[in-house]
Amino acid sequence: MSRWLILLCSLVLISGCAAYATHQFDVVFGEQDPAHRVGDVSEEDAAFYKEQVKPILDSRCVSCHACYDAPCQLKFTASGGIERGGSKELVYDGTRLLASSPTRLFIDGKTTEDWRKKGFHPVLNEREQSPSANLQGSLLYRAIALRKRQGSFTQPVLSDDYDFSLARDQQCVSIEEYPQFEQDYPNWGMPYGLPALNANEYDVLTRWLAKGGKMPKAEALPEALQQQVTLWESRLNSDNLKGQLISRYIYEHLYLYSLYLDGGEAYRFQLVRSRTPSGEAIDRIATRRPYDDPGVDHVYYRLWLDPEVKVQKNHIPMQLDEARYKRWMSYFYDEDYSVTKDPGYDVKVATNPFKAFREIPAHARYRFLLDHSQKTIMAFIKGPVCRGQVAVNVINEQFWVYFIDPEVVYNKGSADYLEDQVQDLDLPAVGSSNTLNPASWIGFSEQQKSYLSAKAALFQSEAGKTVPIDLDLIWDGDGSNKNAALTIFRHFDNASVVKGMVGQQPKTAWVIDYPLLERIHYLLVAGFDVYGNVGHQLVTRLYMDFLRMEGEMNFLLLLPKEDRESIRKYWYRDANETIKNYIFSDYIKIDRQTQIAYETNDHQSELYEKLRKKLARVLDHNYDLEQSKLTDDQRKALYRLQAKRGGGLVFLPNVVTVLVTKQGVPMEVISLIHNKAHANISSLLDEEAARLPAEDGITLAKGVLGDYPNALMQVEEGELIDWANQVAMLKTQKDYSALLDSFGIRRTHPNFWFVSDAIANLNRQDRPRESGILDYNRLENR
Structure with a gap:
């Protein structure tokens, strides 16, 4: 009997059994x-x-x-x-x-x-x-x-x-x-x-x-909260063209967020498109992407009460209050400009925000995104693109992110010039969710080269030379906004983004300007379809290579120009020739010297410290061990551990969440992040070949950092120094197993749910708004 006939018979048998079972029920x-x-x-x-x-x-x-x-x-x-x-x-x-x-x-x-x-x-x-x-x-x-x-x-x-x-x-x-x-x-x-x-x-x-698994319907909103909903919906549904375009811009960037209208945690909303106006039941418009044609003459932006429990891996919280509304109004209305037409939803326009929102000044758009830049980046981390090695192996294990100051660069002339260039920058979503030719990324590559060449020419023009290449180029959060510096951690097939310069100095860093920030969002958030085919997903991943390299190049501008090529070569050791040709081509070089005065021979390290000093007033320190209840000696032991490189660190999982107890009573949570070193991250398929275990490092942070723990541990505070020493002394897989025998809360451990609940409670106390239920799908079994 042929293989196909056997398969057919099996299918008939299975379907017959299922039909019989259904009949019996x-x-x-x-x-x-x-x-x-x-x-x-x-x-x-x-x-x-x-x-x-x-x-x-x-x-x-x-x-x-x-x-x-x-x-x-x-x-x-x-x-x-x-x-x-x-x-x-x-x-x-x-x-x-x-x-x-x-x-x-x-x-x-x-x-x-x-x-x-x-x-x-x-x-x-x-x-x-x-x-x-x-x-x-x-x-x-x-x-x-x-x-x-x-x-x-x-x-x-x-x-x-x-x-x-x-x-x-x-x-x-x-x-x-x-x-x-x-x-x-x-x-x-x-x-x-x-x-x-x-x-x-x-x-x-x-x-x-x-009794039937009965679940009650959602209760009506408190009257005061309903009034807030009505107020915000009136603000987001202007009857003029300018207000409608601004609301569309806001929606396309915030549609994944959890929006809060009061100081509590009981009610969260999502901004949705509806066929019906405020005051009527929401009739949600279901499209693949937030900018797809809604199929109606008039779109209403509504606040939909989210009934789901908070899950940390996809939770992007934002408070809608009067202070935020006033900032938004200042960004979008302080400058005198007119909106002359509705851009519509043609795919060539809607997939390119620089076309769709051209009539809103670039400065206003950038200011809006910077106001909550962590969340703008977090949407790429916590949106549907988040799962999978192919999706996030485009970024390094740990790196810092800074932003170009909008008041320095985004004057009228330079903003218009960059807008003219990015008009021609198509993004992969222009090919829909059924990209059948992954080689189409070559066309995107040529467009990106053209844009970077024009950008380099701008910096070297007489007009561009008015833009300083020094620390004034970096946004300082206006002295109060903690979104000015971010740390991104990659944990193999998922990632985290937090405020501040967390951990030790990273191998690479990004400096992001408005066109780059906007493209990251429309590539990996608004334009990414998790239900898309393999071609769409691969082209999206390949395009992100360009954006990563652009962010790195922006950072290198702050270093002496004679350093830039050697540092790039270090970042891209053993990269293939195509990547090297792209990185080191003349058309993307800016032949201007940095105006930062360096005093040491380690310019990159010195630059990090200069940036730390510049941003001191706005750096977030919530993950610093100094914020924990640990003693000085315990913190010193953890810092000694954090200074270790290579060796037995290779046996550690990506994320270890450690419950510290005092006589069995939950006291503190510490996160251990394994930062895996690579010669380069330009390879799509064979990541292991680029691994450099001898350069691995770790970050230790207060509280829960990472939404997908790979291992849970419980350590009595009196044994914390011994635990740190034991981690530092790892040499073999057997040593790691012994560590788990002493401190691990494996899947099989009788105290598993006690430790899980304790971590959840402390996480909620530490970060009431940001915390949520952790994901256990990546817990190891070893």
Whole structure:
């Protein structure tokens, strides 16, 4: 029998078994229909859900089931996600040749019936509503019951039966297929590869599910908060062309943000496009990208109450208050200008912000982005592009970011000149989500070369020579804005961005100007489609190489011109000839000497310290160990550890989150970040070949830094110095295993949930607005 015939027979057999299982469920419990779950929720049931059930779902389920990379697209972040259920389709798929249809919760489907038509299966019982049917027909109950039957772990490291890789084959079975799944994967109950729920948690969820898994509807907003919503919606929906274009610009940059209108944490909003005006129910416009044609004559910008629990990996908080509104008005209205036409949504215009928003002065746009520059960069880190090695191996492990001062460079003449140049800079989204020819990046490369050449000519022209190449070129946050200096950490396949110059001096740094900042946003945030095909994703990644190198070149301008080429060569050791030809070509060189007076031979190190001094008033120190409750001796031990390079550091995971306790009582959280060194980061596929473990370093920070811990540890404060010494003395993989034996809270550890909860509580206390539930999909098993 041929291989294809065997496959066909197998498919027929499987589908036949599924049909039989469905029939059996239908016979016993009636036919599936989401309408069976529709009904009033009593005050008693609502209180039970909010006070007892939801805290368990948030603390035990959301850590793995949130955002685009939730296994089986099953999201426990809101009742709508639970009602939607799971899907066999992958969101992150780096091999698909054609873009897939988006399945964004609350956007691409409005009802449970919508999601069933899109292939999502229920995880709660949608048949006859009885205690027996509600339990036997609930995937959620069957999954926690399977984990309970498995019992406690009997070994510290789980066997190879468990697959924790992000690329694992997901078993996204429906309730009809679950009996077979239980036989095939008896250890795959939920929480998967983690300690089971305790007796009380299991009892609470069982009682809730037996009664039908009832979840109350969202409560009405307090009147004072509703008035704030109305006020902001009136501000964002002007009846004149100028106001409409400004609001469109604001929306296209803030659509991923969590917006707060009061001082509390209970209510978060998202800025959305709606077919309906303020005062009516929001009719959300669902498009792939925020600048796609909305298909209506008039777009209304509305504040939609976000029902999802805060998840740190995609949480970008912003406070909307009067101070911010006054700043926005000063940016967009202080200068006298007119908007003469609506740019429309033609793809050639909408994908290029320099065309779409040409009539808004560049200075105003740049000021708006600088006001919250950490969030502007964070959207690239925490937006849909965030997951995956290919997405973030375009950046170094740790580097500092500074910004060009808008008052120095963005005068009318230079701004208009740069605008003329970037008009011709197409971004990959111009090719839609189905880029079939990855080689199209060559065309983007030629456009980028032309732009950089024009920019170099500007700096060397008589007009350009009025722009100083010294520390005055760098924005100082206007003396009060802590967004002036940022630190970006890459953790292999994800990343973090924080304020301040955190950690030791990095190998590279960026200086970002307005055209670069805007292109980063429209490349990796507004223009990136996580549902796009492999060509779209590859071209996006390749284009980001240009933007990284441009930021690095801007930084090198501050160094003596005789240093620039040698430092570039050090940054790009062993890079291929194509990259070298691009980096060292004459057309992107600016032959002007820095005006900074250097006093040492280590110019790059000296420049970092000069920048630290210039920005001293606005540097954020929240991650400094000096802000912790540790003693001087303990901090000194950690700083000695941070000074170590290479050796056994190679065995450390990317992010270690350490709970420091005092006689068992949670006291502090310390983050250990493994910064992996590379000869260069210009290779798309063979990253390991560029690794330089002997140059690895680490950063130690107060609090939670990194949204995806790879390992948890618990250290008594009296043993903290011993812990630091043991990390510093690592030499082998066996040494790291011994470290985990002493201090590790492995997946199997009986105190896992205690440590997890303690870290969450301290994180919330440290950073009430920025914190959220951490993601455990990258926890190691070693």
